[in-house]
Amino acid sequence: MGLCFSCVNQQTVGVIQRFGKFARMAESGCNCLIPCYESVDGFVSLRIQQLDVSCETKTMDNVFVNIVVSVQYAALPDKLYDAYYKLTNIPEQIKSYVFDVVRSTVPKINLDDVFTTKEEIAQSVKNELTKSMETFGYQIIQTLVTDIAPDMRVKNSMNEINAAQRMRIAAKDKAEAEKIMVVKAAEGDAEAKYLSGTGIARQRQAIINGMQESMTQFTGEFKEVTASSVMDMIIVTQYFDTLKDIGASSKSNTVFIPSDPGNVSNISSQIRSGIIQGNAVKEM
8 A cells, every 4th residue: 555645834733534534633744644545634733823803892981992902822732623623713703702802891991991901801801712712722822902993083082182181281380480480580679679778778878987987087187167067068079979970871861950069058958957857856
């Protein structure tokens, strides 16, 4: 009796039948067959295969979404007979189970939560497929939710909601920044005015001290000169210094000031009168 041969590829098992009945499994490599008695009916792949299942379902808040579940599966080496003979269409069987699990799980979840609970959905699909497909000679390696696609109008609405929230936060932050700038500007202005007032007060105190010292020295050297005469002279000096400063400034407004030195005596008499009245009020 002659023999014939059949070659089986790596990671593949050949199913050999004898007169239409299962005889044995042929491993990868060259296998001998009895002519007219045995034949290779088919092959079972031992590789990990992937099936992408697209399922449309409704969420708890009545939004239709399209969910893509990727299922990775492989035939069990010790159940190759079941893997070949029990099911005629493995992909369709897997799709049926995926549809059943997804359409029974997602309607219990709101749309926003679907994106955060996709791992739980994938695990539910895996658990259900593992229990059912092992009886058919297949193991489920992994299940992944690879895409969640709601309607385009729903996507645009979600983007608009997110954009509005971000604009509100940005407006709040901008208002806080402007508030800080106004407060800091006010604090800076107050500090500047305080320092300016302190400087002016010190300047005036220095002027008074200088005038006091000048009067003491002048009256000490010239006994016949009275303090009133010295004060008049100092006022005249301050008067001309004021005219000089006003004339030297290019940004000063027009100011009308009596330029006759004879008016200085009137100014000094007014200052003395004011001092006398102030002292009289203190003594009362």
